[in-house]
Amino acid sequence: MNQILTIFIIGFIALIGNWIGYKVPFMESLPGILLLAVITLIGMGFTRILPFKSPVIVWISLFAMLATSPFFPGNEYTAAAIAKINLLALATPILAYAGLSLGKDVHLFKQLSWRIVVVSLVVFTGTFLFATLFAEIVFKLQGKFL
Amino acid sequence: MAEGRVNEYKLHFIVLVLVALTEFIGTKKISIGIGVIALFPMLYALVLGGAISWPKFKFLSEKEMNVAANILGVSFLIFIAKLGANIGPELPKLLGSGVSLIVQEMGHIVGTIAFGLPVALWLGLKREAIGATYSLDREPNLAIIVEKFGANSAEARGALGVYICGTLFGAIYMSILASILGSSGLFHPISLAMGAAVGSGSMMAAATGSLAVIFPEAQKDIAFYSGAANLMMSIVGTYVCIFFSLPVTQKLYAWLEPIIGRKGASSAAEGGRKSA
Structure with a gap:
């Protein structure tokens, strides 16, 4: 309800x-x-x-x-x-x-090491960039959306 | 549950005011050297909301913040319905892009590992690196890690760290990343739209939103392809994480850690090592 x-x-x-x-x-x-x-x-x-x-x-x-x-x-x-x-x-x-x-996560964040923060940013970048890149390559191969 | 009931209307009311205010301000594009940074209502709403919930102000209780997180999940479902409704009228187009949808999904899956794991090891993370980089570490992924390694394992610590960072600044970061990649001219808006479907509600909303602001003429396509990619992710995501991403990350860790890893840089990893 x-x-x-x-x-x-x-x-x-x-x-x-x-x-x-x-x-x-x-x-x-x-x-x-x-x-x-x-x-x-x-x-x-x-x-x-x-x-x-x-x-x-x-x-x-x-x-x-x-x-x-x-x-x-x-x-x-x-x-x-x-x-x-x-x-x-x-x-x-x-x-x-x-x-x-x-x-709610601010106090948890304060306990994190800076390394994990850097790794997070790299992980976020990786998933976005790789998927975009892979899609782009397929489109180029297929000759679509040029 | 009964005591200290949370007044949800307080949250809804704040959001209503935030939405009205930020939509009134509208979109602003700021040109910086390397591209265009798009500032738009949802980002203001996120930042203002964050300020309101800042613990020092004691304006919201921790319980209320948790309820807000739940409502965030529900509001994402309506967004999903909108994306789906965008696909329906052009179903054949969806089948026509099947190959790219599958391939981009592989990009999402391997992207976190391929980019994240070497960096994590280079920075000296030990087994935390497995949890931190095997996926984007949203709720379902956290559950997988905790189930497999236990809540106090090094792996779970790594996953939780990325999870916290994701909640705190994932959306902002994704919108900046989308702005930079979008205005770089390297990628087609449709490829970017697929890339934006990273598997997290707030991050995806922020990334697709940025793209829609940067490519206003392609807004329909952006909704179409990010919706399709997100559907793909939600169907295969969990299974791929359990049966592919996690075992592969563990193998790669065993192989790469002696090569890239630093000695003793992460003392917190010791407990995890013993339990593994």
Whole structure:
């Protein structure tokens, strides 16, 4: 119950952000946000009733893809409504919550050696850079996106 | 659980104010010598949120911060739904980029090890290096390490260290990295979008956000390909970590440590050595 409410509250916050930051009128982004909330909830519910453990992200992605794919009823409306919600308007609340959670790790951080901090940065760089590089090489080989 | 209940509305209200304020300020691009640094609402929100939660101010309790971390996870799910909805209308395009999706995923998997392990050993880390570099060390990866080596092992200490750094400045760092790589002109926005799907909610949101600001005309493609890459990561990620990344990192450690490693640089590693 609590999580359902949380989803709608976050949706409301994203709506405000979409309105202020990307000039989409409140009522115009309402259907898109509601659809996103419903898809998210279906994905969460589905993960819960499955007899085995699985990542919720997978199911939400799949349901969102399905609902907007050409063979699903009403897909054009769904896709158009969700397209009105700017990706960045959904990302800002994520990082705002992330910010509010930062303080809990500050005292742990103070105990870390500088070496692990350097290693962290290298690890972050490695995963981003290598994936980008590998994708770029495949695209070059395939002659795509040149 | 019942005592000291956390008032979630306090958190939501702060986030609402942060979102309204930072979206109002909007995007600013600052040109520095080597490229363009994009400053945008989500970064302000992260920094301001971080300031609010700074322990010295005692404005938020540790419990409230933990709840904020949980809500962060939930808010990422809506972001995921948005990315998925971007892919649906163009499903065939997804199948057409299957090869690059698989190959880039390998990049994500080996990138942390290939880059991180040699540096960690060179800096003198011992078995901490295994936990620190075998993955990006988010929650599921931490669980894998703790299950295998125990919570007090050197491996777990390494993983936890990277985890803490990731929570604290992973998002900021990723957005700077995305800005630099994006404006370097070396890579196509689509390759970068795939690279941005690193497997952490806040880091991915920050990296894709930066890319969307730097390449506004490619915003749809960025959402499409980072969404696809993230889906890939979430399907194979955990299994690859258990059956590939971790054993490979251990093998590489055994091979490289005598070559690159320093003697006695990391005293904290001794306990881990005995238990291994």
